[in-house]
Amino acid sequence: MGVNYQVVSWNRQKKHYDRVILFSVLMYLLLFALITLATNGETTLETLIIRAFGSLAIVMLHIVLVIGPLARLDKRLLPLLYNRRHLGVTMFLVAAVHGVFSIIQFHTLGNANPITSLFTSNMEYDSLTNFPFQVLGFLALLILFVMAATSHDFWLANLGPKVWKTLHMAVYLAYVLVILHVFLGAFQQETSPILLSVVIFGALLVIGLHLNAGFREAATDATPTAGSSWELVCDLNEIPKNRAKMVCFKEERIAIFKYDGQLSAVNNVCRHQGGPLGEGKVVDGCITCPWHGYQYLPGNGQSPPPFEEKVETYRLKLEGKKVYVDPTPNAPGTPVEPIRFEA
Amino acid sequence: MIRTQRRAHLVIWMVIATSLPILMVLAIVYRPEPAIMPIHDRVKAVGEIIEETESGDLKANLRGIGGKVGQLEIQVKVPLQAPTAVVYSLDGRFIGQIGSKGVYRFDIPSSINGFTVVDEMGVQELAKLVF
Numbered sequence: 001m002g003v004n005y006q007v008v009s010w011n012r013q014k015k016h017y018d019r020v021i022l023f024s025v026l027m028y029l030l031l032f033a034l035i036t037l038a039t040n041g042e043t044t045l046e047t048l049i050i051r052a053f054g055s056l057a058i059v060m061l062h063i064v065l066v067i068g069p070l071a072r073l074d075k076r077l078l079p080l081l082y083n084r085r086h087l088g089v090t091m092f093l094v095a096a097v098h099g100v101f102s103i104i105q106f107h108t109l110g111n112a113n114p115i116t117s118l119f120t121s122n123m124e125y126d127s128l129t130n131f132p133f134q135v136l137g138f139l140a141l142l143i144l145f146v147m148a149a150t151s152h153d154f155w156l157a158n159l160g161p162k163v164w165k166t167l168h169m170a171v172y173l174a175y176v177l178v179i180l181h182v183f184l185g186a187f188q189q190e191t192s193p194i195l196l197s198v199v200i201f202g203a204l205l206v207i208g209l210h211l212n213a214g215f216r217e218a219a220t221d222a223t224p225t226a227g228s229s230w231e232l233v234c235d236l237n238e239i240p241k242n243r244a245k246m247v248c249f250k251e252e253r254i255a256i257f258k259y260d261g262q263l264s265a266v267n268n269v270c271r272h273q274g275g276p277l278g279e280g281k282v283v284d285g286c287i288t289c290p291w292h293g294y295q296y297l298p299g300n301g302q303s304p305p306p307f308e309e310k311v312e313t314y315r316l317k318l319e320g321k322k323v324y325v326d327p328t329p330n331a332p333g334t335p336v337e338p339i340r341f342e343a
Numbered sequence: 344m345i346r347t348q349r350r351a352h353l354v355i356w357m358v359i360a361t362s363l364p365i366l367m368v369l370a371i372v373y374r375p376e377p378a379i380m381p382i383h384d385r386v387k388a389v390g391e392i393i394e395e396t397e398s399g400d401l402k403a404n405l406r407g408i409g410g411k412v413g414q415l416e417i418q419v420k421v422p423l424q425a426p427t428a429v430v431y432s433l434d435g436r437f438i439g440q441i442g443s444k445g446v447y448r449f450d451i452p453s454s455i456n457g458f459t460v461v462d463e464m465g466v467q468e469l470a471k472l473v474f
Contacts, residue, residue, distance in 0.1 A: 109424040112464045120464065121427065129373045165348055172355050176363055183370040200367065207360045214353030221346060251346050269345055 017083040021090050028056050046105045050098055054186075057095035061178060062202045064088050065171070069213035071290070072279065078290045085151050085292075088171075092141075092148035099141045102134065133185035140177035143170050153272075161274040179203055221248045230317065230324040236341060237321065239263075244287075246278035249327035254314055256325060257282055257298050262338035264298035265314035265325055272309065300335040386448040389414040394474040396457070403472050405454060412454035417447045425462035425469055433457045433473070 032052040036043050064087055071081040107117040122132035147168055149155075156164045182199060190196075231249055239245045239258040246255050246268055253268035255278030266287065268278045275291030282288070286295035286304060296303055301311040310333030315326040318339050330336060390408035397403070400421040406414040415438060417430065422444045430438040430447075432455040439449045441460065457473035 110464070111425070111462065111467060117464070128369055162345065162348070166351075169348070169352065169355070172359065176359060179363060180366060180370070183367050187370065188374055196371070203363065203367065207356060207363070210352070210356040211360055214349070214356055217349045218353055221349065248346075253346070274345060274348070 013079070014083055014086065018086055021087055025056065025090065025094065028059070029053075032056070046101060050101045050105060053094050053098035053101070057091055057098055058178060058182065058199070058202075060087065060091035060094060061175060062206055064091055065175060065206045066209050069209035072213050072216065073209075075279070078279070081290055082293060089148045089151050092144040095141055095144055099137060102137070106134070129184065129188055131184045133181050133188075136177045136184065137181040140174040140181060143174040143177070147171060147174075156273055161269075161272065165274050175206070220246060220253070229326055229328070231327055233323045233325050235321050236263075236318065236323055239323070242282040244278040244280075245323075246276075247325065249325070252327070252329065253278065254325055254327065255287075256314075256316065256323060257287060259298060260285075261342070262298070262340050263316050263318065263323065264336065264338045265316050266296060266298065266301045267312040267314075267329060267332075269311070270294050270309075271311060277311070299338050300333055302333045388416060388448060389450075392416075393454075396472045396474050398470060398472050401460070401470050401472060403458070403474075405474060406448075407454075413450060415449045415451050415455065415458070417441055417449075419444050419447065423460075423469065425464075425467070427463045428469060429461050429463050431459050431461060433459065 029052050032055065033048060036048055036051070064084060067077065067080045067084050067087075071077045103114050103118060107114040107121065110117055112120070118134055118138060119132070122130070122134075124130040125132065147170065150159070150164065150167065159167065179199070187196060187199075231247070233247050233256060234245050236258070239256060242257075242259050244255040244257045246253050248254075253276075254265050255268040255276075256263060256265045259282040266277060268276055270277050270289040270291065272289065272292055272294040275289040275294070277287055277289055277296070280288045280290040282298065283295070285297070287298055288295050294303065294309060295307075296309070296311055299313075301313040303309040312329035312332050313334050313336045314329060315336055316339045317324045317326075318341055323339075389406045390413070391406065392404045393407050393410065393412055394405040395403065400419065400423075402418040402420065404416040404418075405412045406416055415430075419441055423442055428441050430441060430449070432438060432451075434455070436455075438451065438458060439447065441447045455474070457471065459468055459472075460470040461467070462469055
């Protein structure tokens with residue numbers, strides 16, 4: 001976490017992660033160029049750039065989209081989630097190179113304004129296979145631009161977590177537009193079954209993982225409530241050490257953490273970006289959000305000084321090995337004595 | 344994410360899961376065959392060449408059977424750079440549209456003396472060929 005807008009985006013781990021991204025991008029472009037020149041020496045530089053950056057952007061978009069649900073399936077992948085923002089911005093820059101070169105190549109040599117030409121050079125909007133696919137890619141690029149431009153804590157703080165997250169869910173629309181851009185464009189000419197199979201596999205993977213994650217979340221939200229002041233949550237042994245058990249009462253998720261022979265409960269929603277605190281873990285005595293590393297003290301839901309974020313806390317009780325929670329939230333930052341137990 | 348966003352997330356992906364694969368399949372099933380051949384090349388040539396002319400990157404033939412013209416054939420040697428390229432007979436009748444490199448064939452009811460290629464967006468005559 002950071003006390004200002006700058007520090008949160010850069011630390012040693014993120015710098016290492018960014019170097020890996022940059023190296024991977026350069027390697028992909030180099031390999032793509034070498035393979036293309038070896039198999040089709042007549043390819044022009046413009047075409048090579050358009051295809052290399054376009055295909056790379058699609059690969060990166062798939063990676064960005066599968067990180068979230070994969071991190072829910074396997075917590076060892078949480079560091080990827082923590083660093084996903086820089087990958088998304090890089091993906092936009094790669095896609096922008098593809099888009100700009102495509103517009104230069106196909107729409108700047110005539111008399112018409114390039115953007116006008118983009119929308120009007122092919123007017124078969126009522127056709128499926130002759131649909132002006134470049135328009136779809138352009139609209140997807142606009143969405144990705146808005147997302148990349150707002151991928152900063154300045155916008156998060158000014159828009160608020162709810163609006164910010166809702167805005168960034170537009171990536172799903174961008175994904176649909178990109179897939180249709182490929183199928184109604186490149187795949188109308190490209191007959192390679194291998195390329196077709198790879199993109200279909202990628203789409204099915206993205207869709208399957210997100211549905212899996214969505215149904216798992218829905219099952220968690222459907223936890224029955226008895227309506228009493230104390231609700232049975234689980235057996236003590238069901239909560240992993242330094243991790244949490246999430247339960248949903250009255251439309252709110254509560255994360256119950258087990259750490260240092262103690263139990264504490266806080267609201268599951270991180271104040272930074274709405275990240276799931278219950279999917280994070282206790283690091284150095286603080287609950288640490290898996291998305292961007294924001295931290296809260298388990299006993300009072302307050303971020304350690306000098307930070308000021310606070311989440312709601314909840315009362316717990318332990319009867320034998322059974323953990324109970326009072327789902328009525330305390331005001332954000334209210335201290336609640338942790339429940340101690342013998343390990 | 345808060346609960347409403349989690350619900351929205353699931354609904355969005357259920358919609359995508361049902362609609363996107365259908366569109367992907369339709370895009371491939373209705374792909375012009377063979378896909379690598381421009382659609383305008385698939386119109387078969389009619390009869391024999393009756394008259395021919397050439398100018399710049401365009402070559403044109405009037406084709407027909409038994410001396411009666413029934414088809415205008417235009418060969419585009421280099422892709423046209425204008426956003427639109429519409430073909431009109433010299434007496435102003437609309438014939439069709441050309442663009443990328445390839446052979447374009449248009450059925451015409453009677454012979455023509457020549458044609459012009461016009462960029463309708465730039466309102467500019469790109470070429471004029473006379474038989």
